[in-house]
Amino acid sequence: MKKTKVYLLDGGSMALDRSYLYLNAGLTGDERFPVYGVLIDHPEGRFIFDTGFDFGHTCETVPFTKPSQTPVQTIPGQLDLLRVRPSEITHVINSHYHIDHCGGNKHCSHATTICHKCELEAFRFPQESEKLGYSDTSFAPHLRDQPADDALGSGELDIFTPRFETLTGDQEIAKGVYLFETLGHTAGHYSLMVKLAHRRPMLFTADACYSQKNLDMMCIQAGNRDEDQTRASMQRLKDLAELHDADLFFSHDAESYANYQKAPYAYT
Numbered sequence: 001m002k003k004t005k006v007y008l009l010d011g012g013s014m015a016l017d018r019s020y021l022y023l024n025a026g027l028t029g030d031e032r033f034p035v036y037g038v039l040i041d042h043p044e045g046r047f048i049f050d051t052g053f054d055f056g057h058t059c060e061t062v063p064f065t066k067p068s069q070t071p072v073q074t075i076p077g078q079l080d081l082l083r084v085r086p087s088e089i090t091h092v093i094n095s096h097y098h099i100d101h102c103g104g105n106k107h108c109s110h111a112t113t114i115c116h117k118c119e120l121e122a123f124r125f126p127q128e129s130e131k132l133g134y135s136d137t138s139f140a141p142h143l144r145d146q147p148a149d150d151a152l153g154s155g156e157l158d159i160f161t162p163r164f165e166t167l168t169g170d171q172e173i174a175k176g177v178y179l180f181e182t183l184g185h186t187a188g189h190y191s192l193m194v195k196l197a198h199r200r201p202m203l204f205t206a207d208a209c210y211s212q213k214n215l216d217m218m219c220i221q222a223g224n225r226d227e228d229q230t231r232a233s234m235q236r237l238k239d240l241a242e243l244h245d246a247d248l249f250f251s252h253d254a255e256s257y258a259n260y261q262k263a264p265y266a267y268t
């Protein structure tokens, strides 16, 4: 049987002030950080976890993040390195729907879209403070046109592309591929763990922990829906890594990212 492979899909970079990246830590000055997605080539399908940002949308809505992205650093560009077409992606999983995690979803037109039930709700009916973060609706432009009482999970959403599958709690979505609830950054945030044949499990934090430095300082970033919950999720990731003897892969960590292997290299 075919073995699972994991590829890191480089998506370019953005920059923010350290006072945002390390909340109340007294740090200042711009810090540039990477954005990336993860392709899991698995016997049960081709899964992508997070799809980076759309350059045009990001320049338009949050130019202060100074986005940098070449055509190769897009979902089609990265998949092309692997001779995979976006239409061959069977599932797109989003840790959450912030613009730097779902910008490439729209390219995977045949995929089922998986997220936490509460995340889909938060994205459909964003709070005022979350509207900018949730502003890239390009992968499901009609989603917000649905009336609020349209019961999620009723199947009625399936008339739209993409098809949504919502989850709650920890889940094994394919053999050896786990989603762990790490709430707080947003209402329905998931981190991902993949077990592989020839190395320690890979635990992708997504925005429940931006970087090794955040973890070392137990210091969260700004812009979370619930700060206490975000801290608890950071601790949860630490505990999960220990429990499963997993390697942590941080979402926005320039120093760590320099040592990660990127596509076309495969972790196996």
Ligand SMILES: [Zn+2]
Pocket: 096, 098, 185, 207
């Ligand atoms: Zn985020």
